[in-house]
Amino acid sequence: MNVRTGILAALFLCVAPMAQAQTELRFACYADGNECEVYRDLLDGFEQANPDISVLVDVVPYRSGILEGLPVTLEAGEGPDVARVTDITGLSRHLLDIRPYLADPAYWEDDFYPSALVRMRLHNDPQGIFGFPNQITMTIGYVNVTLFEQAGVPVPDASATWDDWAEATRQVKDRLDLYSGMTMDRAFHRAIPGTVAYGARYYDDADHLRVVDDGVRAFARRLVDWHGERLMPLDIWPAASGSQVVPGADLFENSETAFLLSGSWLLPRLSRNVSGIFDWRAVPNPCGDAGCPGGMAGGSAIVGFRHTAHPREVARMLEYLASPPALEAFAARTLQVPGQLDLLKAGVPYETDDPAVAQSLEVIGGEVARVSPVIQKLEVEPLQRRILDSGTANLGLATSGEIGVDAALDRMTREIESAAP
Amino acid sequence: MGVATFLGRRAGGRKASFTDWLCYAYLAVAFLTIALPVVWLVLSSFKPESELTQYPPTILPNAPVLLEIEGQPRPLPAYTIEGREGVFGLRAQVGRIAVLIDPHPPHEQVRVEATTITRLAEPHLEVSNYTEPLTARLSAFDFPLFLYNSAFVTIVATILSVVMNSMAGYALSRYRFRSRMGFLLLVVFALMIPQTVILVPLFLVVNSLALYDTLWGAILPVAATPVGIFLMRQYMLTLPEDLFEAARIDGGSEWQLFWRIAVPLSMPAIAVLAILSVIWRWNDFLWPLIVLQRSENYTLQLGLNAFQGEFEVQWHYLLAMAVLSLLPVTLIFAFLQKSITGGIATTGMK
Amino acid sequence: MAMNPLNAVGRWTVDWTNPPMRWLQARVGVRRMAFLFLLPNFLALAIFVFLPMLLNGVYAVTDGNRVLPTERAFVGLQHFRTLFSCTNYLDPATCAPEVFFFWRGLYNTVFFVVIEVVCMVGFSLATALVLNRLVRAQGFWRAVFFYPVMLSPVVVALIWKWILDRQGLLNGTLDRLGLDGLPWLLDAHWAMFWSIFIYVWAHAGFYTLIILAGLQAIPKDLYEAASLESDRPFTNGRIFRKVTLPLLMPTLLSVSVIAVTKAFQVFDEVWVLTRGGPGTATTFVLQSIYETGFTTAPREYGLAAAMSILLALIIFLLTGLQLVLSNRRMEDR
Secondary structure (H helix, E strand, C coil), rough: HHHHHHHHHHHHHHHHHHHHEEEEEEEEEECCCCCHHHHHHHHHHHHHHHCCCEEEEEEEEHHHHHHHHHHHHHHHCCCCCEEEEEEEHHHHHEEECHHHHHCCHHHHHEEHHHHHHHHCCCCCCCCCCCEEEEEEEEEEEEEEEEHHHEEEEECCCCCHHHHHHHHHHHHHHHHHHCCCEEEECCCHHHHHHHHHHHHCCCCCCCEEEECCCCHHHHHHHHHHHHHHHCCCCCCCCCCCCCCCCCCHHHHCCCCCCCCCEEEEHHHHHHHHHHCCCCCCEECCCEECCEECCCCCEEEEEEEEEEECCCCHHHHHEEEEECCCHHHHHHHHHHCCCCEEEEHHHHHCCCCCCCCHHHHHHHHHHHEEEEEEHHHHHHHHCHHHHHHHHHHHHHHHHHCCCCCCCCHHHHHHHHHHHCCCC | CCHHHHHCCCCHHHHCCCHHHHHHHHHHHHHHHHHHHHHHHHHHHCCCHHCCCCCCCCCCEEECECCCCCCCCCEEEEEEEECCCCEEEEEEECCCEEEECCCCCCCCEEEEEEEEEEECCECCCCCCHHHHHHHHHHCEEEEHHHHHHHHHCCCCCCCHHHHHHHHHHHHHCCCCCCCCCHHHHHHHHHHCCCCCCCHHHHHHHHHHHCCCCHHHHHHHHCCCCCHHHHHHHHHCCCCHHHHHHHHHCCCCCHHHHHHHHHHCCHCCCCCHHHHHHHHHHHEEEEEEHHHHHHCHHCCCCHHHHHHHHEEEEEEEHHHHHHHHHHHHHHHHHCCCCHHHHHHHHCCCEE | CCHHHHHHHHHHHHHHHHHHHHHHHHHCCCHHHHHCCCCHHHHHHHHHHHHHHHHHHHCCCCEEECCCCCCCCEECCCCHHHHCCCCCCHHHCCCCCCHHHHHHHHHHHHHHHHHHHHHHHHHHHHHHHHHHHHCCCCHHHHHHHHHHHHHCHHHHHHHHHHHHCCCCCCHHHHHHCCCCCCCCCHHHHHHHHHHHHHHHHHEEEEHHHHHHHHHHHHCCCCCCCHHCCCCCCCCHHHHHHHHHHHHHHHHHHHHHHEEEEEEEHHCCCHHHHHHCCCCHHHCCCHHHHHHHHCCCCCCCHHHHHHHHHHHHHHHHHHHHHHHHHHHHHHHHC
16 A cells, blocks of 8 residues: 555656646647757747746657648647648648637738738638748759859859750750759749749639640650750659659759759758858749749748647747747748748848858849749649649659650649549 | 688588589678678768768778868868878869868968869767767757657567467467367468558557557557467467366466466467567557657657658768667577577568 | 566466456356457457458548548449559559559569569578588578568668668779769669669578478488489489479478568568659559558548558468468378
């Protein structure tokens, strides 16, 4: 009996402080750089201001933790209270409407980059507020200026087409005996601006989704040809199967490619790994026969989930993180483009002394301001995830040479049609 | 006696034939094919990060010789230049051009073809590849925790397997009852269903039992190994019945008979089962990949997989942790090699 | 047996639990105690193997991205119709898009299985014969060949990825020898070659052990009898053909069938090594099921279940074959 009483007493001692402890929120955060550390710092301030709430920042790997794991977890009725996510449309069914708890809903509706809210409301209450875009990423080009200089090839200017870039990087590759000339992340998201630059319209005159047209075909053919002549490396598009994303940053960092089309989230990493080794800078998305459509925005949002036991506390936490000072601090310290419009306009006092980063942020800001109407529509397209997955998978197949461009695009058409309601 | 004659000597003093030499050659090649990759992994895990990207790679772990040069933000790796005296620090090598800096004032900058420079390196074991992931928390990768999770899953699942399988094997070997054949058939049936084809519904079952994303969710579905039942039954069939009869006459209950006679006498089989179970659970991958989602629940294998799937792979830590995950299995194998290979040869299962 | 702490704990536990067990035994009788011993293991099997097997059928005929069967819509055989929708089964591109990777994976898997099993059995047999000849250090060599079996698939894949990388050990060595390296994992044929090679590398030790046990079970006097009966010279090749191979046949058959059923479930190593690429060159059937059910959006649990049932059927037939063969082997004795 003595032992048992002892155990009970010990248990009680452990449990007792917890009984009166605060509400604990779990925040699943993924990081490309220092994002989660910055959030931890910001949330320390939040906890001080709200002693009844504590937040556990759970740093998870992006692919297995957020992209693939989170939907299954939420479907199983489990998971964190708050998360940093990218596939907003896919998760919208699980999002928590925090509107009832907000002091100023209008701020949330009007002051943020609009596509995120549209996507959150997709399978939801059209009046609801579910979170905020904490970071906008733009597709953007990165140039290894040093390689261009060594090869004696001028860097193409802002009005250069993909064909111009192909020609220029081909020369650089040949003269310096490089592994590849140019590289694009394995993700259809990165290819969409290129397709629009060559005339893709994605919607017909009646505004129905019609993904595959001559514009998509023209750019897809170019991608396949560029892989065929090894101007683009085999390590990225052909290397994986299905819709898996493969980034090209490693090749760029190792000077194995002269031009990389990737996302603006790469900035801090390049500043850390590349600056001081070679000269690099960001350039606007290349143009095409059909003009210069700019890039495509993506990015992440901070959202709460419906199954949480503490909706009021979740709303307070989001409200804190969405306040202008917190947004500014986050953007400034992570070197990312903020999702809040005033801040976008006013500019962020970025905490960097790397001139390449400052120049790149300017380019990115310009790209955010000039997104073409077609791409804006695609940014809020309900079937976006299906289009992106299907595009990645099928262009991947085509670039690997397993099936022809036409067969790949046929499959893409059928895949997207079968998903349409 | 020459080495060749010694090696060629066979039992009975017969000289080695051509076939024998062929066998030795075969063994030598096979040994290299098996050992080299593992040795290469271990050696690579002691290389510093900058060394891992060196091409062509060196076999033994080296570290670049670093030069502290005034005016440079970080120490530069030392190089020699063809046709020039002295050592230089490499500031950048991009494409065909290498930019080097003379360590002596006035720190002249030298631009040469990259093919004309040679790196200076010295043998070095980068122990921090091991100590850093184990002591400091590296973003999402908390390896000590993964290690603990793996150990927990392995130990608990093994204990459960051994207890459940021994009990079932005991019932199926020491008792005669009408449905015994039926139970044996069920075991065969369970053996024939690989877990890989019931992933989706198993996910539902585990979720309904509130085991999703818990270590128990990775343990319970795999603990009732049908192979283990067979192993235990085959062994317990060989125990002499007299012992059990004598104990019954002495007033022992069936429960006591099992624990006091069957279990101690079956220790060799239990040892084999326990060892096999440890190996299985330590290396499990697909089911944990599905059922464990929070990174604090990751096992080592999941941690390694997530680690190498990230956009910026930190190979120096990854390789060190891979070596670490080999360690327990290798140790068990080194000490218990006989019973493992013996057990597998007799059961034909793994 | 000596008293050690473990024994003491065991004894204490048994003594403590014995009274209720004895009471139970008095109630139900000695015979029925067997069911008590069976209960934990079979309860676990029922919940985690047999019930999911039945539920698989439920998933396969319902649709939606919900996990709970009650929230899923009944769709009959729709998933199977999708699965068998190809106009030309030899060309997966003509199948419904959702099952393209399944069929591609199935063909890749069949190719993998055929080549891999031939290599695996051939290599294991050769190794077992060599080991069987050894007079010294047989245990050591057995251990060498078995060691890779103990390694986790993830680590095996990492080791080889590190070697076969574009700038890995293999290309580096070739470079030093003045030869051109190859992008081993970026070429469809080489990626398949290395998948098979690595799978054999990692698992051959297991089959070697079983074949070695089979070899050592052949009575020595049979060899002598064979040499007496024959008036032709007694060569190694002849012994092998006339004595060893026929007697080893049953072992080789069952080893092949185990190898086939295992190879059909290839996933871990190759997935970590190549992620199914380049293109779909190393996408295997289990990867397509895993991706259909757990990683693509929206998650198609129903279709994945239908695929699993098809895979189970294939494995079931092959295991049935194994049982028939091993039964015949018993009768031969």
